[in-house]
Amino acid sequence: xxxxxxxKVEEVVSEVGFSGVIQVHHNGTVLHESAHGYSNRSEKLKNxxxxxxxxxxxxxxxxxxxxxxxxxxxxxSFQTRLEDCLDIDFPHFSKDVTIQHLLTHxxxxxxxxDESVMEDFAELWLxxxxxLMQNLKDFLPxxxxxxxIFNPGEKFHYNNxxxxxxxxxxxxxxxxxxxxxxxxxxxxxxxxxxxGYFSLDQLPGDTAIGYIDDKENGTWKSNxxxxxxxxxxxxxxxxTADDMMKFWNALFGNKLLSKDxxxxxxxxxAESGEDEYYGYGIWIDMQDGNITRQHVMGYDPxxxxxxxxxPNGHKVVITSNQSDGAYDIMLAIEEVIS
Numbered sequence: 001x002x003x004x005x006x007x008k009v010e011e012v013v014s015e016v017g018f019s020g021v022i023q024v025h026h027n028g029t030v031l032h033e034s035a036h037g038y039s040n041r042s043e044k045l046k047n048x049x050x051x052x053x054x055x056x057x058x059x060x061x062x063x064x065x066x067x068x069x070x071x072x073x074x075x076x077s078f079q080t081r082l083e084d085c086l087d088i089d090f091p092h093f094s095k096d097v098t099i100q101h102l103l104t105h106x107x108x109x110x111x112x113x114d115e116s117v118m119e120d121f122a123e124l125w126l127x128x129x130x131x132l133m134q135n136l137k138d139f140l141p142x143x144x145x146x147x148x149i150f151n152p153g154e155k156f157h158y159n160n161x162x163x164x165x166x167x168x169x170x171x172x173x174x175x176x177x178x179x180x181x182x183x184x185x186x187x188x189x190x191x192x193x194x195x196g197y198f199s200l201d202q203l204p205g206d207t208a209i210g211y212i213d214d215k216e217n218g219t220w221k222s223n224x225x226x227x228x229x230x231x232x233x234x235x236x237x238x239x240t241a242d243d244m245m246k247f248w249n250a251l252f253g254n255k256l257l258s259k260d261x262x263x264x265x266x267x268x269x270a271e272s273g274e275d276e277y278y279g280y281g282i283w284i285d286m287q288d289g290n291i292t293r294q295h296v297m298g299y300d301p302x303x304x305x306x307x308x309x310x311p312n313g314h315k316v317v318i319t320s321n322q323s324d325g326a327y328d329i330m331l332a333i334e335e336v337i338s
Contacts, residue, residue, distance in 0.1 A: 005032050005336045012332040019211070020320030021049055021241040024333055027313040028249075031337075033241075039208035039321065041220070052194060052207040052238040053319035054227075055305040056298030059237040061251075062182050063163050064103055064265055064281025066170045068257040069185055075173050078103070078264065078280075086169050090144055096152045099169070102162040103280040104270040108150040111161045112142035133228035134199070136167045136178055156270040156278060160234040163281075167233025178233050190250035192243035199230045207238060208321035210302025223302030235298060241317040244307050248315050266294060299323070306330045310337065 009022060009032060019037025023030070035047040070076050076085050078100040082093070093109055101107035133139065143161045150157070167178040174181050179197040187195050198204060201224075210223035231237050239247075250256050257265065268277030268284045268291075277284045285293040295308035304326045307317045314337045318326040 002031055005333065006034075008332050008336050009034065009329065012328050016325040016328050017322075018320065018325040018329060019047060019322045020053065020208075020318065020326065021047055021051060022329055022333075023049075023241040023245060023315075023317045024337065025245060025315045026337070031314075032333075037321070039206070041209075041211060047208060047321070048206070049242065050194070050206055050240055051319075052198075052204070052240050053305065053321055054208075054210055054231070054236060054238050054298075054300065054303045055244075055296075055319065056227075056300040056303045057160070057235040058296045058298030058305040058307065059231070059235055059239075060163050060233075061265075061281035061296050062186055062237060062247075063166050063170070063178075063233045064279075065186050065251065065256050066178075066182055067099060067103065067166055068261045068265055068280070070170065070173055072258050072261050076169070082107075082165065082169075086165070086172055088140070088144075088168060092145065092147045094148055094152050098152070099166070100269070100280075101152045102159075102166050104278050105156050105159045105162060105272075106153050106270050107159065107162050108148045108152050108154060108157070109159065109162060109165070110143045110146040110149055111157075111159045112139055112164070134230050136164050136171065136232050139164045139232075156272045158272075163234035164232065170233070179230075182237075186247075186256060187243075189256060190243075191246045192239065195237060195239040195243045197231045197236065198238050200224050200227070201229060203238075208319075210300070210321045212302045212323060223300065226301035227303070235300070239319070241319050244317040244319070245315060248307070248309055248317075252309060297327075312337070 013036050021035045024032040033049055035049050037047050039045050039047045039051050080099050082097045083095055097107045170181055171178050183196055211220050212223055213220045254262050265280040267279055270278045272278050275286050283295050293308050293310055298305040304320045304324050306326045309315050316333055318329050320326045
């Protein structure tokens, strides 16, 4: 299988001009690991297996685990109402919004970036400088006083602001900044020693710069003016592929949360599409009532990321510092491992 997998990956890497790192494991054994492209195009610095990459919304699952930690500590429950655990006024939000609604994108609260309306995340920063977005509370003016878009629990509607609010809940209950909480309670516990929420203007070594390609004229630019200067509860952490594998192992091994809480996080709660569901911060694909894939993904200008766990023991992590390509790689890998 390894040679077939290597050939398939190389074929698609060449087709899409992939830049990033690819890892495939099976029951703890490395089946494939490769690095492609440049972490810094200007200096011709190549990506390596140790390169850190932004993962955009791929880190919503870290926020969900953070909430799960507080649940295990008895400080709140998944059915706790938002107004009972966060001292911030949302004048038009329903009093029935719960933590579970927020975790499953079923709260009905307005989003600061509605992906069904806006295509380009960079559009948000035309009037609001991205370099000012350094803390979770900085996002509040973008949605805090807006009206609900549907009643809590009525349907699934992907919502970034809901995870900002979950981060604010973590900050209030723990007394720590969100990023400090996740880095110390999740990353450190999972052995993710090379991951963190880094500011774009203070990136550590071995960190890939995100690139936005204009394929029409062959030019490119970095994404430093296209995403918030520092990531938070809805996205923007930096990880290595190896650290993401460590996270999968820790999560599915019940090392981060109790067995009961882990099962709740990994259980389908909301139907997002045909044979597609959402747990707590994680996508779940099903067929004939059986789970076929549990996965996370992230897309920002200059960032795309996919990571998945399969029932047959395979785990896949694909990090990239371009705006696309990771999904094509994942589909190619699935052709071999399924």
